[in-house]
Every structure is written in C-alpha cells, then in structure tokens.
Amino acid sequence: MFFDSKRYNNYVKAMSPPSPKLKDFVLAFCIGGLICGFGELLFIVYEYSDIPEKTAKMLVPTTIIIIAALLTGIGVFDKIAKHAGAGTLVPITGFANAVAAPAIEFKNEGYILGIGANLFKIAGPVIAYGTAASFLCGVLYFIIKSIA
Numbered sequence: 001m002f003f004d005s006k007r008y009n010n011y012v013k014a015m016s017p018p019s020p021k022l023k024d025f026v027l028a029f030c031i032g033g034l035i036c037g038f039g040e041l042l043f044i045v046y047e048y049s050d051i052p053e054k055t056a057k058m059l060v061p062t063t064i065i066i067i068a069a070l071l072t073g074i075g076v077f078d079k080i081a082k083h084a085g086a087g088t089l090v091p092i093t094g095f096a097n098a099v100a101a102p103a104i105e106f107k108n109e110g111y112i113l114g115i116g117a118n119l120f121k122i123a124g125p126v127i128a129y130g131t132a133a134s135f136l137c138g139v140l141y142f143i144i145k146s147i148a
Helices: 005-015 021-048 053-073 076-084 092-105 111-118 123-147
Strands: none
Touching: 021 053, 021 076, 053 076, 053 092, 076 092, 092 111, 092 123
C-alpha cells in the first residue's frame, strides 16, 4: 500500500482541534518569564545570604533543576507544562523534566534496567549533539582565528 502524506496531513488537520496560538504564545512567554524571574530571585536570596557571587551563579540552576525534577516526580510539572508549553520546556527546567520523567516511568523495572538504562533516554541525544555542535563550533572558531 502506498503512503499518501497529503491525505494523512489532511486527516490529522481534520482530527486535531485548532490551537489558540496567541494564548499559547502569551502563556509560554509569561511562564518562561516567571521561571527566569524566580531564578533571579534565587540569585538575590543567595547573594543576600553572603554566598559568593560565583557560587550563587552555580546554585541557581542547580536549585531550579532540583525543583523541576521534584515537581516532575510528584506530577505537577506536567500539569504546568500542559498550559505553558515551551515556557517550561525551553529553560533548564525542560532538561530536568527530560531526565526525571523517564526515570520515573521505568522505576518499576529496577534501578539498573529501569532507571539507569532509561535515565537519559530523552536528554541523552540533546547532550550528545549539543556537545558535538559545541566542539565543531570551537574547532571552526580556532581555525578562523588562526587564519585571521
């Protein structure tokens, strides 16, 4: 049987409810902004607590990752992400969710074959390709700087 992508796309369009794009954009922007604002608030609290600036800059993303992983674990993160969309997935909270969600999903299969084998199922390719892209950009930068 021959696959007709045009017919399939028309079927998907007919079966999918219309998305309120403006509302989605505004919610993603606001929730993403709230996450970033929370990060700034954490930074201020850490600095106010006499933590050195360099240490505070490391504590902020670490704290946000831990909070996002905990929210994923108790099922709250997915409810927020359902309404906020990319507002929760683009910042560092999306990384925490991408690591924690498979671990929670496969926990009943055990620590090694369940959690260990599936921990980076979603985030792993992002980390691998991000590292490769960073390396290639660094090599290109080095070559261009050497020529100039």
